[in-house]
Amino acid sequence: xxxxxxxxxxxxxxxxxxxxxxxxxxxxxxxxxxxxxxxxxxxxxxxxxxxxxxxxxxxxxxxxxxxxxxxxxxxxxxxxxxxxxxxxxxxxxxxxxxxxxxxxxxxxxxxxxxxxxxxxxxxxxxxxxxxxxxxxxxxxxxxxxxxxxxxxxxxxxxxxxxxxxxxxxxxxxxxxxxxxxxxxxxxxxxxxxxxxxxxxxxxxxxxxxxxxxxxxxxxxxxxxxxxxxxxxxxxxxxxxxxxxxxxxxxxxxxxxxxxxxxxxxxxxxxxxxxxxxxxxxxxxxxxxxxxxxxxxxxxxxxxxxxxxxxxxxxxxxxxxxxxxxxxxxxxxxxxxxxxxxxxxxxxxxxxxxxxxxxxxxxxxxxxxxxxxxxxxxxxxxxxxxxxxxxxxxxxxxxxxxxxxxxxxxxxxxxxxxxxxxxxxxxxxxxxxxxxxxxxxxxx
Numbered sequence: 001x002x003x004x005x006x007x008x009x010x011x012x013x014x015x016x017x018x019x020x021x022x023x024x025x026x027x028x029x030x031x032x033x034x035x036x037x038x039x040x041x042x043x044x045x046x047x048x049x050x051x052x053x054x055x056x057x058x059x060x061x062x063x064x065x066x067x068x069x070x071x072x073x074x075x076x077x078x079x080x081x082x083x084x085x086x087x088x089x090x091x092x093x094x095x096x097x098x099x100x101x102x103x104x105x106x107x108x109x110x111x112x113x114x115x116x117x118x119x120x121x122x123x124x125x126x127x128x129x130x131x132x133x134x135x136x137x138x139x140x141x142x143x144x145x146x147x148x149x150x151x152x153x154x155x156x157x158x159x160x161x162x163x164x165x166x167x168x169x170x171x172x173x174x175x176x177x178x179x180x181x182x183x184x185x186x187x188x189x190x191x192x193x194x195x196x197x198x199x200x201x202x203x204x205x206x207x208x209x210x211x212x213x214x215x216x217x218x219x220x221x222x223x224x225x226x227x228x229x230x231x232x233x234x235x236x237x238x239x240x241x242x243x244x245x246x247x248x249x250x251x252x253x254x255x256x257x258x259x260x261x262x263x264x265x266x267x268x269x270x271x272x273x274x275x276x277x278x279x280x281x282x283x284x285x286x287x288x289x290x291x292x293x294x295x296x297x298x299x300x301x302x303x304x305x306x307x308x309x310x311x312x313x314x315x316x317x318x319x320x321x322x323x324x325x326x327x328x329x330x331x332x333x334x335x336x337x338x339x340x341x342x343x344x345x346x347x348x349x350x351x352x353x354x355x356x357x358x359x360x361x362x363x364x365x366x367x368x369x370x371x372x373x374x375x376x377x378x379x380x381x382x383x384x385x386x387x388x389x390x391x392x393x394x395x396x397x398x399x400x401x402x403x404x405x406x407x408x409x410x411x412x413x414x415x416x417x418x419x420x421x422x423x424x425x426x427x428x429x430x431x432x433x434x435x436x437x438x439x440x441x442x443x
Contacts, residue, residue, distance in 0.1 A: 001415050002213035004204035006230045006385065008182050008192070009215075012059050012199045013224040014426060021428040022173070022392075022399060023054040030172050037160035047161045048106040051122075058097045059196045064125030065095035068142045093214065094194035095127040095141070096201065103145065105157055120147045120157060122165065126174075128201065134181030134191045136203060138174045140166055176392045181205075184230065185238045185383045207237060220414035222423045226403055228330070228385055229411060229421035232279055235288065235332045238382045239320065243273040243334075246379070250371045252364050256356060263305065265353070267364065269298045271372050273337070278320050280418050286408045288320040288332070288420075294340060296368055308349050314342035322384070322420055324406045330422050331381035340369045387422060400429045 023031070031051040037044050069088035073079055079087070100122040107116040124143040128136055143166050147154040182192055182205045192203040195214035200221060206212040221227070248271040255264045271294055278290035294314040301307040319335045344361050353360070390401040403424035411421050 001417075002204075002215055003206060003210060004193075004212040004215055004231075005206045005210075005234050006182050006184055006189075006228065007202055007204050007215050007221075007413075007419070008226075008228050009200060009202040009221055010226045010426075011201070011221070011223060012057060014226055015057050015059065015201070018401065018426055018428060019057055020054045023051075025397065025399060026172070027051070030168070035161055035164040043110040044107055044156060044160060045110050046108040047157065048108070049161055049165075050104040051100055052102040052104045053100060055098050055100050055122075058099070059199050059201050060096065061089070061092050061196055062095040062097045062125035062127075062141075064097065064123065064144070065127055065141045066092040068125065092127070094129070094196060095125060096196045098122075098124045098126055105161060107153070107156070107160075116153070118147055118150070118153060118157070120145050120154070122146070124169070128194045128196075128203075130191050130194065134189075134205075136179040136181075136192060136194065137177055140170050140174055143169075177390070179390065180386075180388045182228070183386055184234050185385070186241060187234065187237050207234065216414040218414055220412060222409075222411070222421065225423045226426050227421050227423040228387060229413075229419035230330075230384060231417055231419055232288070235320070235322070235384065235420070236277055236290075238332060238384060239276045239278070239334055240274060242379055242382050243276065243376075246273060246375050248272065248371050248375045250367055252367050254360070254363050256353075258352075263302050263352075265300060265302045265305075265360070267298050267300045269296060269364070269368055269371075271296045271368060273372065273376070276318060276334075278318060280410050280420060282410070285410060286322040286420070288322065290318055290320075292316055292318045292337060294337075294342070294372055296342065296344070298344065298364070305350050305352075306348065308347060310344040310346045312342040312344040314340045316340040322408055323381070324387075324408060324422055325381075328387040328389075328403055328406055330384040330387070330408070330420075332384055333381040334376055334379050337373060337376050340372060384420075385422075387424070402427055402429070 034046050034048045036046050066088045069091045070084055073084045073087050103120045103122050105118050105120055122145055125141045127139050127141055129139045130136055143162060145154060145158045145162055188208045189205045190208055190211050192205045193212045193214050194203045197217040200217050202215045202217060204212040204215045250269050253264055253266040255262055273292055273294055275293035278288040281287040281289055294316060296312040298310040316337050317339050318337050320332055321335055322332045324330055346357060387403050392399045404427040406422055406424035409421050409423060411419050413419060
């Protein structure tokens with residue numbers, strides 16, 4: 001079973017709706033123009049271009065990228081063909097392809113002869129790379145322009161227009177896309193691992209020191225949406241980290257009357273919550289339950305008596321709720337801790353109190369239980385992960401990608417891991433407000 005604790009993912013349907021929105025917003029200013037060309041001994045002086053159809057993304061490892069990596073590896077000495085093929089496949093695991101069905105180009109020549117108008121298509125191989133701090137950004141690896149039945153003209157256009165298209169795509173579309181790392185509250189996480197296939201793109205991470213594996217791509221994931229899913233292990237880690245710093249203390253005292261005298265027994269107690277382990281409640285979105293451990297240490301003393309101590313361990317049940325707040329932040333809140341029952345193990349008890357231990361326990365237990373529950377109630381909701389806005393600046397226009405109508409659900413991954421998932425429809429807003437388009441949403 002692959003090792004990972006959280007997954008950020010999308011599919012072709014959601015991604016291509018986003019690409020279409022960007023295309024609509026940017027076409028007239030960024031996706032048409034004229035490129036001066038100097039290709040001696042040819043007489044071509046300029047190529048006009050118009051990307052006349054929206055690009056379409058295919059989320060599967062790109063054959064173009066794999067071939068490019070193979071060519072690079074063949075330049076290195078000492079590698080066998082098997083090494084090269086395996087290495088290229090591994091290096092193209094996070095790649096995908098982008099195609100443009102209609103590129104209209106007009107080739108101009110010196111001396112003002114009649115220009116040549118052609119229709120071509122574009123095929124590009126890209127890769128989602130992980131840079132400093134776990135930020136993910138797309139990288140254009142290779143691009144080719146195809147002109148059916150005219151390979152000579154295709155070569156001219158590739159030489160003259162290809163570099164300009166690469167520059168245009170990189171500077172105006174790819175470089176601005178900086179996908180924040182997958183954060184898991186205060187937990188330290190590994191850099192993400194990205195994979196594409198079966199029409200999906202998945203980025204996985206794990207809590208350090210573990211390192212993530214790619215998640216299985218086939219089946220089991222939300223369709224037509226962007227989502228982030230976390231395993232209960234993450235929620236347990238966050239809740240245990242939050243309760244580790246809690247100071248649960250209290251004081252108790254009780255007067256005991258004997259035949260000729262009385263004793264006022266006093267005690268200070270300290271309790272600690274640990275080993276919280278919650279699981280998803282089937283069919284109850286956002287509801288979790290499980291167990292925890294409560295350790296209690298008590299110090300007793302009274303005038304003219306030797307001090308003594310007691311320890312106890314309880315295994316209560318716990319209930320928690322996950323939610324999405326107004327900032328699209330997934331949180332988990334420890335709602336309650338119930339069925340706190342423990343026996344105190346006494347040490348060094350003065351003989352005069354031997355027959356009063358049950359009374360002491362019955363008197364102290366409600367106070368300890370109330371103190372534990374009171375501290376749990378004070379614990380604020382713990383941030384799990386942020387579903388961030390993604391601003392993309394295109395030639396002075398900012399496109400802001402957010403998730404709308406975010407909802408929590410539960411899912412089981414293709415390799416059998418239960419997850420809490422936040423899913424929603426990506427909404428793209430353009431500032432200035434020239435285009436607003438909402439992507440398909442899957443609940």
